[in-house]
Amino acid sequence: MSGIAKTPAWQALSALAEHSRTVHLRQLFGADPRRFEDFSLEHDGLLLDFSKQRVSADIMAALFRLWASAEVPGWITRMRAGEPINESEGRAVLHIALRDKQPRAEVKAVLEKMRRFCSDIHGGQWRGGTNEPIRDVVNIGIGGSDLGPKMATQALAAHHQPNPRVHFVSNLDAAHLATTLARLDPRVTLFIVASKTFTTQETMTNARSARDWIVAALGESAVARHFVAVSTNLPEVAKFGIDPENAFEFWDWVGGRFSLWSAIGLPLALAIGYANFEQFLAGGHAMDEHFFNAPPAQNLPAISALLGIWNTNFLGAETLAVLPYSQSLEQFPRYLQQLEMESNGKQVGRDGMPAGVSTSPVVWGEPGTNGQHAFYQLIHQGGRLIPCDFIALKQADFALPGHHAALLANCFAQSEALMRGKTLDEACRELDATGMSADAAARLAPFKVFPGNQPSSTLLLSRLDPYTLGQLIALYEHKTFVQGIVWGLNSFDQWGVELGKQLAVRLLPMLDGRQKAAGVDSSTQGLIAACQVAQKAS
Numbered sequence: 229m230s231g232i233a234k235t236p237a238w239q240a241l242s243a244l245a246e247h248s249r250t251v252h253l254r255q256l257f258g259a260d261p262r263r264f265e266d267f268s269l270e271h272d273g274l275l276l277d278f279s280k281q282r283v284s285a286d287i288m289a290a291l292f293r294l295w296a297s298a299e300v301p302g303w304i305t306r307m308r309a310g311e312p313i314n315e316s317e318g319r320a321v322l323h324i325a326l327r328d329k330q331p332r333a334e335v336k337a338v339l340e341k342m343r344r345f346c347s348d349i350h351g352g353q354w355r356g357g358t359n360e361p362i363r364d365v366v367n368i369g370i371g372g373s374d375l376g377p378k379m380a381t382q383a384l385a386a387h388h389q390p391n392p393r394v395h396f397v398s399n400l401d402a403a404h405l406a407t408t409l410a411r412l413d414p415r416v417t418l419f420i421v422a423s424k425t426f427t428t429q430e431t432m433t434n435a436r437s438a439r440d441w442i443v444a445a446l447g448e449s450a451v452a453r454h455f456v457a458v459s460t461n462l463p464e465v466a467k468f469g470i471d472p473e474n475a476f477e478f479w480d481w482v483g484g485r486f487s488l489w490s491a492i493g494l495p496l497a498l499a500i501g502y503a504n505f506e507q508f509l510a511g512g513h514a515m516d517e518h519f520f521n522a523p524p525a526q527n528l529p530a531i532s533a534l535l536g537i538w539n540t541n542f543l544g545a546e547t548l549a550v551l552p553y554s555q556s557l558e559q560f561p562r563y564l565q566q567l568e569m570e571s572n573g574k575q576v577g578r579d580g581m582p583a584g585v586s587t588s589p590v591v592w593g594e595p596g597t598n599g600q601h602a603f604y605q606l607i608h609q610g611g612r613l614i615p616c617d618f619i620a621l622k623q624a625d626f627a628l629p630g631h632h633a634a635l636l637a638n639c640f641a642q643s644e645a646l647m648r649g650k651t652l653d654e655a656c657r658e659l660d661a662t663g664m665s666a667d668a669a670a671r672l673a674p675f676k677v678f679p680g681n682q683p684s685s686t687l688l689l690s691r692l693d694p695y696t697l698g699q700l701i702a703l704y705e706h707k708t709f710v711q712g713i714v715w716g717l718n719s720f721d722q723w724g725v726e727l728g729k730q731l732a733v734r735l736l737p738m739l740d741g742r743q744k745a746a747g748v749d750s751s752t753q754g755l756i757a758a759c760q761v762a763q764k765a766s
């Protein structure tokens with residue numbers, strides 16, 4: 229049994245979970261007319277309603293004891309002090325320093341460089357090889373060098389500058405780059421090659437093809453005016469042929485999936501303007517201050533993390549559905565997949581021993597209302613426990629008459645339906661009221677039963693703007709941090725992505741015919757052979 233599972237708080241939660249299995253959310257609401265007041269929290273324009281989670285005051289109290297048993301406050305202090313809490317990589321974890329009100333000198337210098345660059349692009353002073361201003365920017369990156377800026381750029385569409393248009397290319401599949409370039413004019417296109425390591429296969433392959441595209445159209449001399457880079461590895465940037473003047477640095481104490489606040493946010497700053505980017509940083513910083521200072525019972529990231537632990541470790545949930553009722557937040561679940569699953573999708577604890585408890589759930593989701601017409605059927609009647617995070621905006625970011633109230637009505641109706649469900653009795657009475665015969669109603673009613681008792685939280689943002697998006701992202705970052713601490717994990721390494729990369733390097737020469745397929749299993753050999761036959765035939 230792992231250390232945390234032996235603590236009195238964990239044991240108390242296990243006992244409470246036994247009892248909780250016999251209690252329906254309907255009963256909890258029936259017994260407490262003030263349940264919303266008791267199980268919701270408002271801070272700086274954000275409202276978290278967790279009254280539809282399967283918790284009681286006793287369960288929350290035990291969860292707060294778990295926070296103390298895991299020594300979360302001590303870990304926060306160690307992170308803030310810059311201790312190398314990413315032990316397996318020997319690194320500090322200081323993305324919070326990127327959004328400090330008084331940033332350290334090196335951060336300040338890069339922010340100033342970003343500000344000047346944005347001003348040059350927006351003002352038309354930055355010219356391409358044919359002396360034309362830039363109209364399109366393509367960010368080439370993957371993982372943390374793509375998901376964060378892409379999600380945030382889409383989320384803040386209502387705040388975009390008139391130009392440039394910002395595009396994102398990540399996939400090694402040439403279809404991604406080729407279809408993007410097909411719509412662009414090299415004379416007015418600038419590429420940001422974004423890679424922490426500057427060695428990532430996908431990014432370097434796409435960057436080389438983009439370079440070929442520029443050189444074919446404008447000549448070698450145009451490269452300096454059409455490429456900038458964001459990286460911690462400036463020697464590799466120089467080797468690629470990008471002028472060091474056009475390189476934006478960040479540092480190894482910024483994890484890839486936490487790097488949106490660094491110069492990895494350059495495409496976002498170009499899309500929304502530098503002043504808005506500063507507001508984004510301010511929102512993140514405000515959430516840091518809240519997380520560091522509020523007691524756990526008043527602390528949005530702490531409560532979100534502890535509810536996730538309750539659902540995962542005590543109720544047995546294996547997934548978390550993230551359901552933004554905001555088309556602008558379409559990419560948010562994908563972004564969270566990396567944040568939560570790359571951080572906490574691990575079974576080896578900090579001490580190298582088995583974690584001994586369940587860790588990150590599978591995070592997935594789609595914006596409502598689209599998801600309602602795809603997978604909600606299973607959440608309602610599929611018989612699985614699927615906790616849901618609903619996210620909605622009090623005010624629409626794009627206002628057309630008749631849309632927003634209907635959107636919110638759907639959001640709140642879903643969480644209500646998931647909580648209440650519908651009994652057989654209710655289904656029968658409803659059918660009776662339509663005038664249906666008793667026989668027909670009895671046959672149909674079982675299909676109309678909803679078990680309910682499906683836990684959910686609803687996070688309401690006052691609106692979606694750079695500041696509130698900063699708050700939202702930092703909230704989930706700290707939630708992920710707290711969960712990693714309680715589960716005994718190092719949330720800041722990602723060894724699990726290495727094996728596939730290693731094997732791909734080994735297989736490439738077998739696929740492109742440089743080497744005979746040997747030393748691989750029969751399945752891999754068969755797949756390689758099938759592709760080689762197809763390639764020869766084409």
Ligand code: F6P
Nearest residue numbers: 370371372373423424425428484
């Ligand atoms: O997926 C593994 C990973 O190392 C991520 O952690 C990172 O965000 C991504 O690859 C991209 O890495 P880089 O920014 O170094 O190209």
